[in-house]
Amino acid sequence: MLFTDWQAILQPLIEKYKDYKHPLHFKNPYQLVIMVILAAQDSDANINIVCKPFFKTYPDFKSLSITTSNDLLVYFSSVKNYSNKINWILDTASVLKDRTIPKRLDELIKLRGIGRKSANVILRETHQKPEGILVDLHVIRVVPRFGLTSEFKDANKIEKILMEKLPYSMWNDIGMAFSFLGRTICRPTNPKCTICPIHTDCAYFKKITNP
CATH class of the missing domain: 1.10.1670.10 (Helix-hairpin-Helix base-excision DNA repair enzymes (C-terminal))
Structure with a gap:
């Protein structure tokens, strides 16, 4: 054709x-980044459930950056590949605690746990210009x-x-x-x-x- x-x-x-609306129930870009990392190979429905109490305790990257992986087990032990994902979101928090979330695909995929699919979701849902599909x-x-x-x-x-x-x-x-x-x-x-x-x-x- x-x-x-x-x-x-x-x-x-x-x-x-x-x-x-996107099936992940995020309220801001911080929540979106965390949720797309957690959602890989898991269901959006499960991530929506586990993130509700998590975001009450950790409302931003700065608060998340000073916690430990053991502190997060109570929230994410039901998430597939939770051990790696906890490390990824902690690493991302340490990178972004004093920075804005990247607005370009090549910068987003440098974050651990963010591939092209997740980066495309973040760009779309934060109303940036698309760089892929x-x-x-x-x-x-x-x-x-x-x-x-x-x-x-x-x-x-x-x-x-x-x-x-x-x-x-x-x-x-x-x-x-x-x-x-x-x-x-x-x-x-x-x-x-x-x-x-x-x-x-x-x-x-x-x-x-x-x-």
Whole structure:
């Protein structure tokens, strides 16, 4: 398909999810950074629960920077890979206790526990200019199913292809829109294809309806 075709085809998807809030219930950029580090390979629902009491005790990076890993076990022992994540957020707190949160992707990914996906989330949710496209596990599943990329498990490879195919004006919203689609409609099994706003152009839908 031509470069401009994808924009026209995918715009209904962006429109459907444009008013959806990010599933992590953060109130400020500090909370967002902590939560995206903790959420890797865990559920957003679990992170929302464990962070409520944590943020009451540690409302900012400065307060977090003077605590220890043992102090945080009571909050995060139910989080997957909690030992590493506790070390990462403590290290991040020591770096950012007297600084503002970076506003560029290359600076964000220098922080421990922050990869491209998390950095793209932070940039989007703090209203910075996009430097990439968010690719999470839902996007990894949905985008190849739709036919935008081949079936890769490598998020960086999928992101690179999306950045090459899609106009910059879509970068900020399309990743989150695909993620919401994967959470709500395009499920791993029994996807609800007929209510998908882009199903008529979907390779998977065409395959199952015209075997």
